[in-house]
Amino acid sequence: MSDGEQDVSAATPRAPGASAEALLGTAGIARRGVGSAESQRASRAWWDADADDYLAEHRADIGDVDFVWSPEALREADARLLGDVAGRRVLEVGCGSAPCSRWLATQGARPVALDLSGAMLRHARAAGEATGVPVPLVQAGAERLPFADASFDLACSAYGAVPFVADPRRVMQEVARVLRPAGRWVFAVNHPMRWVFPDDPGPDGLTVGQSYFDRTPYLEVDDAGAATYVEHHRTIGDRVRDIVAAGLVLDDIVEPEWPEGHERVWGQWSPLRGRLFPGTAIFVTHRPGG
């Protein structure tokens, strides 16, 4: 499908968010090209509208002071993908309610938690007060980070921002810019191979429905065809090229396995699918030098 062409259908294969859909007037699904401005506008509106429901559903998964990388329940406390964080200034990109940044603070790090959504950041502030672990919060989009060059020792993102931006290479470049030499940037996204399957945790989510090579974004749209939710696909190779083009070094791609006995269903992530193929890719990179 070419840019500008729009195929709107009434079906809604992605999981929940029903009240956000009603608030935003979501009328169907579309597949078409979508640039940075429309993607960011849609993401901000979506996460503002969905913040309460998202946290009501997932607070038990992500915790208040905990760093969970993915629905496979991989924790930074076990994986240590960021290395030693004590004393380090850490940027969290797409922090949501910021449980990861609060966990980092308890480990002696100096986190700054950034998100596009004011509603998510309000939850972050309230959770900071409730837990007694407040962290600095910044409202901004990941494609234009409001920080000086080389002002962070580490950067991280657990499903924040990267799957939702039209220009992920720009995010890599921005993170590389604000990192100090030798600083790590570790980010988790939907595993690219998930794109070929419908977003369904059950047996219907086991049958290939579209091409891995089709980068046409997934959109939900209102009656006028304006995006109310956006997801962008990149292949593994695309992600590697974005990282390398930003001058970063790729150290590892972690594909967390579904743990034995972990029965939690989280949107399209389920034990059924998790036992068969990966749901998350965590890219471990660093800025050279130092």
Ligand SMILES: C[S@@+](CC[C@H](N)C(=O)[O-])C[C@H]1O[C@@H](n2cnc3c(N)ncnc32)[C@H](O)[C@@H]1O
């Ligand atoms: C799935 S949540 C993940 C957040 C957190 N790790 C959690 O588990 O709750 C995605 C977050 O990314 C944020 N986000 C989406 N697009 C963004 C962008 N372009 N810039 C910054 N944040 C963005 C959303 O507002 C949302 O809080």
